[in-house]
Structures are given as C-alpha cells and as structure tokens.
Amino acid sequence: MSADLLHDDVALMLRAGEHRYTTGRRQVVAALHAAANPVTIPQILEVETSLAQSSVYRNLAILEEVGVVARIVTHDDHARYELAEKLTDDHHHHLICTTCGAVSDFELPPEVERTLDSAFTASAAAANFQIEGHRLDLIGSCANCL
Amino acid sequence: MSADLLHDDVALMLRAGEHRYTTGRRQVVAALHAAANPVTIPQILEVETSLAQSSVYRNLAILEEVGVVARIVTHDDHARYELAEKLTDDHHHHLICTTCGAVSDFELPPEVERTLDSAFTASAAAANFQIEGHRLDLIGSCANCL
DNA sequence: ATTTATGCAAATCGTTTGCAAACCT
C-alpha cells in the first residue's frame, strides 16, 4: 500500500476515535511502515530520534485502541508493534526467536487458513467464547541464532 | 495422571537439571495440577499461603527451565503458568479473555492439528527457522464477560 | 559438611502518569 493511502486511513481511524493525527504519530506510523518486522519502542526511538519515549508509548496505546497497530507480547523484554492487518491487507503469523527475541512474519497456505478458521469458529462456539482475533506463533531459533 | 506419577516425573526432570524437589516446589506443582486453567503467581500464593513470593518466582523459572511448566504471556498484568503438555499428555490451545484476562483451554480436532503441523514444518523450513514449539490462542471475550 | 533453596527487603526496568508548556482547529 502506498504511504499516502496508509496515512489517510490512519487519519480516518484516529478521527473516528476523536484523536488527532499529529506529526509525532505520523512518525511512529512511518517507522512501523518502514520496518520489515514488528519492532520495539527502543527501535522506534533509534530511528525517530526526535520523539519522546513517553509520547511513543502513549501514541502506540492510542493507535492500538483505534485499531491501527497490533501489539505483540513475547517473553522478550519489550513489547513489539506492527501495523494492523486491516491496514496492510496481509494476514500473517510470527516466528519468535527465543534466543535473540526477534519476531518475523510468515504466512500459511490459504486452505490451511480456511481449515483453521472453521475449527476456531466451532471451538469458540462450544466454549461460548466470542472471538476477536487469534495469534499463531512458532517459537524457536531464527536463522541468525542457529 | 495420578499425582504420585506426576511428582515422580517432576523429580526426575529437576534432578536432570541438578535441582532438588523441595517442599515448596512440590506445593507449586500441586497448585498447578489442581488448577483447571493456567494460573498467575498471585493465584498460587492465595492457595499456598506458606510460600514466599520470591521463591515462587524463582521456582517457576526453574520448573520452566527443566520443562515442567509452560509460561503463558498475555497482555494481562501477570504471566500465567501451567504444567507442560509433556507431563499432562494433553495438547491444547488457549482462549484468552481480553476483558478479565482469564485463560482457558480448548482442543482442536486431530486432523486439524495434523494439517497445522505439516504447514508449520513447511513454513519453518522455508524461513530456515528451527521450531521448538508453537502457540495458538484465540483472543476475545469469555462466557463470563459477554 | 557442602551445596542448594528460602525469605525478606531492596533493586531493576519496562511502562505509566502528573503537570506545565506547546500545539492544533
């Protein structure tokens, strides 16, 4: 997706939540868009050195609230953030390295995703659980750490 | 599995790692065994009031290290712990409630698990990633919070 | 007897928050 369309979408989503699309928020979104993989807040601060740490924390919380970013919690020290799938049209899962903490993306074949979705729907119905989303991660060692 | 066999297995796994199976560790394992769902450390301390918080943190870390327990990280304040699947012979996944933080278990049909495993193996090979395990959780609202 | 585990209190560190100044509309 082009950067302009992305920013337009983000602006709409923020406005729907009564928030403004400020320069700082734009920089955060740009950093996430530029990153190949989910990134930590220290990594964002390294790239966008003009941002205050507390503002990045606050803005990522707001961006998560309005559905622009997804937060990924691992056993690693820092949480990681990426643009929401809705914005990138890219359904994927994560490879989480237990050695270095890196998180990278991978995809499953569409027919596997369909199988999964039906199974999820059935399981959730049986437990009277209302699905908002799912997370499917592989835990192990990445190519760099092998 | 009977409690005795469980404790025997745990004792072996701890000894393999040069650790002792003390009373405190036994109490932690018993609490996990008694719990229907993955529990937080405050929940363990409520049940086993004689345990010191720091020892429970330390012992769960050791039990995780030797493969007796699995730690589940969610967006919730506290991590949750459960007995490792290897010990309970029970492969399952989690329903994570975004409202109250509760985590409960569910299972997928065996044929879905098989499909998933093949897909994982293929994806990991393509990324040169060595799988140690996976996590597959449904995020949403539990029956109590609907 | 020697090593490992415990309990307490203090330290750590990612994240959150209060508040006054700066910004947007």
Next chain:
DNA sequence: AGGTTTGCAAACGATTTGCATAAAT
C-alpha cells in the same frame, strides 16, 4: 479560546536479586 498533545521527570508495579539463614543430600 478550548480542547488535545507533548516532554520531562517522577511514580508504578511485576519481576529479579543480594544476602544471611535454613534445608536437602
């Protein structure tokens, strides 16, 4: 002007750690 957002520094809270004592082998 009237609200929101920012940056700084201080607060918070889950988890970790130092150290002297107790328990296990």
